[in-house]
Amino acid sequence: MRFLATLLFLALLVFGVWSFQAAESFGAWLPPHVSSFGPDIDALFKLILWMVTFFFILTEVVLIYCVWRFSKKDPSKAHFTHGSHKLEMLWTAVPAGLLLVIAFAQMGAWANIRFPSAFPDGEPVAVAWASQFDWRFQYPGADGVLGTMDDFESAHDFVVPAGEPVKFILRSRDVIHSFSVPQFRLKQDAMPGMAIPVWFQVDEDRPGDYELICMELCGWGHYKMAGKVRALPRAEYDAWVADQQAQFMSNGIEE
């Protein structure tokens, strides 16, 4: 029984370490990143993962040792301790230090994604409207100004140019939603009553269709609130915009 219990915890340790090492080859890990945020976010993810791994192994080894050492019947009397001041200092100071390391390590990435100074210059390409349970993107029309009469809308598909910074405004019509494109390593809540600027840049060599999902439980239809970010090369993007503008001014004969 003692042997079995020890083996069980040992197996847990081995399985835990193996699972995160092997997950990538099973396709059960983060999808490959395609945006300029990708390398930073993934480096932070790996940093934290290795920290967690180290402490997982440490605590598991201590646990296995204790299971093995103390499951044996011992007739001697238990002895009482008030704790160790030194040990308590240690297990407070080390995690605090590690938190500081993480806090400083992530500052650059956070500033790059969220600080207004890091945002690309120029007007936003679109307003992304989240509503129950629909993504809709409002683009400026021929006048290039958002909020005017010639703005056109695209349901479901957020078409953007690849290889250049894309800034847009995130808005919500009703409740809190979250704009999330896992492959961009980008996630931003949409708050009713707020206009939140967001930016990203799709790698120039990775145009394509990327899944957009709502990441904040927003009601009964949350599960079907899907969209798509279509990153197109600049020329194709311009052609798409021109086509949409032409369709917007359709007189109903040619559609």
Next chain:
Amino acid sequence: MNCKSQRRLGTAIVCAASFLGWSCSDQPHAAARHYKLSESVVKELEDAGFRAREEGQVLGALEMLFGTPAAPGYLVTNEWLDDGFNPNWPNYAVGDNGSGSVTDAEFAAIVEGNRQRFAGVIAEIEAGNFDGVEKALADIPRGNLLAKLWADLYASLGEEPSADDVAAFKDDAKLTFEEYYPSFADSAELYRQQCLHCHGNEGGADGPTARFLNPLPRDYRRGIFKYTALKDKARPRREDLFNTLAQGIYSTAMPNFRRFSDAELHGLVDYVQLLSMRGETEMLLAANMVSDEALTTDMVLETYNDVWGRWSGQDEKLITFDGPIPAPTPELLHRGAELFNDPNKGNCFSCHGQAGIDEHGHSWGGRGNGSAAFADVLDEATGEPVRSPWTGMIEKKATYSDDWGHTIVPRNLEEGVFRFGRRPIDIYRRIYAGINGTPMPAIGESKDAEGNPLLSDEDMWALVHFVRSLSEKHDGIGLLPQRLVARDDSASEHSEHSGHAPAEHGEESTH
């Protein structure tokens, strides 16, 4: 824990797991075996003295004409056979723009969508790895619906085929997937997975989640669809239904279904059309039966043909505009504002509320708070208006209801939420033909006392552009409330608005 209780716990866990597995499995739930009659038809028949036997006759006739949920399909009449017309054949009239068919452009989009969707499958076929096709299909969402199609196709290759056979089979199989168009049964299955929970088994808007929605889902059975591009309250074209699926109906619980391929959406359009025609036939049959006191085969076929007649020839009723759309000049916008507030012309203000253009040239108003659309709530005992205990203002209730009997309120035009689309031609069509089943009138078809059109082309566009200008956001992103940007000189309207009765739509009650 003793051995017995351990075993009991084990059993409980196994039971719970198998229950979860059963209820969460993506196996489609067994289809209802038959369509049912609508409650209103049953009542109509029973009021006329008919009993279960006659109800069974109607159900039987409908099943003959439209099939069952598991095997839906139209009855093909003898005339159709002679004409070579068979609505059950997938995309039965490619190139022929008759009702119910897909156009060349739509067919091209279907093929393009299929190439993307079946890319993995087609790659396996081209590589000659036929055993891998089944797995490639299983990896595609809803690919399991095509497993049988592939099995039959593969079986046709036969044992030990020659190299020529294999080459021909490759081309054939590739084409099958590229030109895949779902059968009625496949579309009915997709309908059960995606639509039934609101729209119901017969399209009667009586699915289990329907009652939680506001506005309520559409009841197809009367053949009335709110948003079409047609005049004369015609039945929708397939493009109208397709647009509703692809774009959704904005700001309602009807989301867009762009994540499905074009072929699947066209299949759903076919099935919705079948349900709608079935519902119309059901209501007409019941009415004819009540007047003729019996059901005859001739009557059934005549009703069937009547309904098909209603669902054809829509293309002639398409609302279009000859020539390019006029630019929204300031003069045109001012003309539009006049028409909007003119009781003898647009008369829009009576429901949508006062609107105008301020000294900065910014349009304002049309907040869906017109006096015709709301009435005071009166105390039953005294007949006095009821005041809200919270605000002290007179309580209001909506006065209008739609053809389905639901209370509705006018659109707040400042929100810029247009359910049929926000293109100028979309708004033009709404003002021209109204909204089917609602009090929104067809102004474009209205005539004045001398029989001339009420509004000229120029007037129509003035109104369209003015309505569109109401939702302009002068700070670009619309964060600043419009009433702070544009002038608001109607204090009385404010009190009217904040006190009004249950609003149909969320956006109206945000003020």
